[in-house]
Structure formats: C-alpha cells, structure tokens
Amino acid sequence: MKLDRLLAITMTLLNKTRVNATELAERFEVSLRTIYRDMETINQAGIPLVSFAGSDGGYEIMPGYRIDKQMLSLDDFSAICSALRGARSATDSSNIDSLLDRISALMPTTSSKAEAASVDLDFTPTPNIKEKIAPLHQAIRGLQLVRFEYLDKMGAETERTIEPMGLFLKGYVWYLYGYCLTRSDIRVFRLSRMLQLRSLPQTFIRRNYTLQDVEHQFMSTVNFTKVRVVLQFNSAVKTRVRDEFGYDQVIANPDGTLAVTTHYSSMDKAIQMILSYSSHATVMEPPEVIDELQLHIRRMADVYKISLK
Numbered sequence: 070m071k072l073d074r075l076l077a078i079t080m081t082l083l084n085k086t087r088v089n090a091t092e093l094a095e096r097f098e099v100s101l102r103t104i105y106r107d108m109e110t111i112n113q114a115g116i117p118l119v120s121f122a123g124s125d126g127g128y129e130i131m132p133g134y135r136i137d138k139q140m141l142s143l144d145d146f147s148a149i150c151s152a153l154r155g156a157r158s159a160t161d162s163s164n165i166d167s168l169l170d171r172i173s174a175l176m177p178t179t180s181s182k183a184e185a186a187s188v189d190l191d192f193t194p195t196p197n198i199k200e201k202i203a204p205l206h207q208a209i210r211g212l213q214l215v216r217f218e219y220l221d222k223m224g225a226e227t228e229r230t231i232e233p234m235g236l237f238l239k240g241y242v243w244y245l246y247g248y249c250l251t252r253s254d255i256r257v258f259r260l261s262r263m264l265q266l267r268s269l270p271q272t273f274i275r276r277n278y279t280l281q282d283v284e285h286q287f288m289s290t291v292n293f294t295k296v297r298v299v300l301q302f303n304s305a306v307k308t309r310v311r312d313e314f315g316y317d318q319v320i321a322n323p324d325g326t327l328a329v330t331t332h333y334s335s336m337d338k339a340i341q342m343i344l345s346y347s348s349h350a351t352v353m354e355p356p357e358v359i360d361e362l363q364l365h366i367r368r369m370a371d372v373y374k375i376s377l378k
Contacts, residue, residue, distance in 0.1 A: 159192040300329045
C-alpha cells in the first residue's frame with residue numbers, strides 16, 4: 070500500500086507544478102506526518118524535492134530534473150487517457166483516478182495539445198446498472214460466486230448462481246459473462262435484468278474462458294439477417310432514420326418518404342422496432358411481417374377498447 074502511495078505521489082508531483090501536503094493527506098486518507106515521511110522517502114530514492122512555506126507552499130520536483138516521457142506519442146497518451154476516463158465514468162473506480170495521474174505524468178509537456186486531441190467517452194450507466202457494476206467487479210477480482218434472480222426476454226424468472234468472469238458494454242447495454250452453475254454452462258446476462266444481486270462467500274477457480282470465446286460462441290448461434298423487412302418512413306422521422314440506418318442504407322423517394330431495406334434477428338425484434346415509429350413507418354414487405362404487425366395492432370386495440378373498422 071505504501072509503495073502504491075509513493076508511486077502515486079511521485080506521479081502527481083510530475084504532473085503538477087506544486088503539490089500541497091494537506092491536499093495529499095486528504096486524498097490518500099493519511100496523516101500529514103505520513104506525507105512528510107513519504108516525501109523524505111521519495112527524496113532519498115533519488116528524486117530531488119524542494120519544499121516551499123506559506124499559504125501557497127508545498128512540494129515541487131527540483132527544476133531541471135526530468136524523466137524521459139517519450140516512450141509513447143502524444144496521440145497514444147491521449148487515446149489511453151480518453152479510454153480511462155470512459156472507464157471511470159462507468160465504474161467510479163478510484164484506482165482509475167490514480168492510474169490517470171500516473172499516465173498524465175508521463176505525457177509530453179504539450180498538455181494543451183493533448184487536451185485538444187482527446188476524445189470524451191462517457192459510458193455513465195443508469196443508476197440501476199451502476200449500483201451493480203461495483204459489486205460485480207469486486208466479485209470478479211475476488212473470484213467470488215454471485216447469486217441473483219434473472220428475468221429472461223420471455224419474462225421467466227429464475228435464480229442463478231454464477232462464477233463471474235467479466236463485464237462488457239455492447240451496443241450501450243451492459244452485460245456480465247460467466248459460468249452458470251444453474252445451467253452448467255457459460256452464459257451472458259444483461260445487468261438490467263438482474264434482481265436481488267448478492268455476492269457469496271464461496272470462491273471459485275477461474276475457468277479458461279475469455280470474452281472473445283464467449284462472443285464467438287454466442288454470435289455464431291444468432292442469425293442477424295433472419296427477418297428481411299422493407300420499410301417506408303415519412304419525412305417527420307427523417308433524422309431518426311438517418312441516425313439508426315445511416316445514409317448509405319436509406320433511399321430518398323421523390324415524394325419525400327424514405328425507403329429502407331433492413332434485417333432483424335427475429336420477428337419480435339422487427340415488430341418492436343417498427344411499432345416504435347408509430348404511424349411514421351409502413352411495412353412494404355414481406356407479407357408475414359405485415360400480418361404479424363396487424364395482429365399486434367388488433368391486440369392493442371382490444372386493450373384500449375378501440376373498434377377497428
């Protein structure tokens with residue numbers, strides 16, 4: 070722990086002109102006396118420090134002392150920091166703050182250019198998801214079993230006991246993958262469908278699976294082109310259509326409507342998307358999708374007691 074703190078302090082000193090001892094004590098939750106001892110240790114290790122008294126006083130690395138920071142390019146550093154900030158927005162991990170300080174300290178001195186070159190990645194999840202990420206991450210690192218109630222896409226609820234292996238974000242949705250002791254197989258779980266999540270005291274030995282193995286196993290079983298649909302949209306939803314389908318896939322008709330040919334992995338996925346456009350979307354083909362859509366509309370009319378003539 071002390072070594073980690075010493076390294077973090079050194080990186081902070083490299084990254085800032087002057088650092089206040091009180092600020093460091095509060096950040097690392099130690100006493101001022103401990104910070105003074107740490108400074109002496111850093112000085113004895115060969116990194117020359119200068120102390121300044123007064124209200125604006127603090128510690129600095131002696132002018133002229135430098136560490137070679139050119140192992141990576143400015144673009145490399147900028148990309149690493151952007152990715153770390155994105156991970157920080159998702160996990161709230163204090164370890165990432167420390168790592169960002171260390172990485173930033175190694176960046177070339179043209180920090181203004183580094184800021185301009187950076188890309189802001191914000192992966193902040195909803196509160197419901199965020200409260201699950203930290204305990205799951207801790208269970209993954211500690212090789213602890215987790216248990217939760219899981220609601221599948223058909224609405225069936227089952228209790229699962231999992232050997233958690235990793236978290237990943239795909240298509241703005243957070244997932245956990247791991248070995249399911251209930252099903253005796255590797256499984257992927259959507260965090261939004263987990264209920265009553267709890268970590269168990271029992272530990273496990275990690276199995277030889279990677280996220281790439283899981284993606285290959287599950288992606289190979291899904292046919293994303295199973296249902297082909299030809300759609301026509303009116304101009305009121307032009308922006309959304311362009312956002313979702315891109316420019317290459319959208320054909321602008323002379324009357325202002327937009328034509329799109331797209332594919333879905335299932336009839337349910339197709340119907341959900343089409344209904345989300347309300348009356349702004351019309352299914353041109355195939356007939357079976359039109360029939361299924363009409364069935365859903367009749368069911369909705371029954372729910373709201375609307376007579377369809």
